[in-house]
Amino acid sequence: MKYLWFLLLLAVPAFGQSAPPVSGVKPGKVFDELADSALAAMSKRAEELKIGGVAVVAYIQGDTTKAWSSKMVVVGRMKDAPTETSKGANLLAIAYAKAAEMAETFKDSGSAGRPPMTGETGWQGGLVTKGKTGYLIAAFSGGPSESDLKVSAAGLEVLAGKL
Numbered sequence: 001m002k003y004l005w006f007l008l009l010l011a012v013p014a015f016g017q018s019a020p021p022v023s024g025v026k027p028g029k030v031f032d033e034l035a036d037s038a039l040a041a042m043s044k045r046a047e048e049l050k051i052g053g054v055a056v057v058a059y060i061q062g063d064t065t066k067a068w069s070s071k072m073v074v075v076g077r078m079k080d081a082p083t084e085t086s087k088g089a090n091l092l093a094i095a096y097a098k099a100a101e102m103a104e105t106f107k108d109s110g111s112a113g114r115p116p117m118t119g120e121t122g123w124q125g126g127l128v129t130k131g132k133t134g135y136l137i138a139a140f141s142g143g144p145s146e147s148d149l150k151v152s153a154a155g156l157e158v159l160a161g162k163l
Contacts, residue, residue: 053077078092091141094121101126102128
């Protein structure tokens with residue numbers, strides 16, 4: 001009986017405590033360190049495809065969107081200026097709209113299976129995948145959808161290798 005009390009005394013402080021991450025490194029910190037590499041890969045791919053625009057990467061820890069970490073880079077241009085025949089385009093806004101759609105649906109942009117909600121474009125060009133500790137998002141705006149997807153794939157590949 002005295003051993004049982006001893007075991008209980010050891011066990012009680014452990015209840016209610018969460019275990020630290022296995023590696024001891026926080027996933028958000030890993031994302032922060034990888035984001036620049038992912039954006040550099042996206043910039044390189046955009047340049048290979050001879051397109052400019054805006055690249056965005058984001059990380060959502062866990063299984064639901066409550067917060068995210070994101071980073072972006074301008075690759076040549078952030079907007080298409082208005083003309084006589086076009087009202088122009090804010091490529092930064094479009095890239096983040098693609099990312100926001102994916103954060104809500106956990107499906108690639110333009111693939112939600114429902115009409116776009118207010119604030120979403122419904123355009124392709126962003127990719128999302130479930131990583132080891134949360135969701136990884138890469139989006140690009142500035143080229144045709146097929147090219148935007150190729151650029152996004154380059155960034156997602158960097159993130160998925162570590163997260």
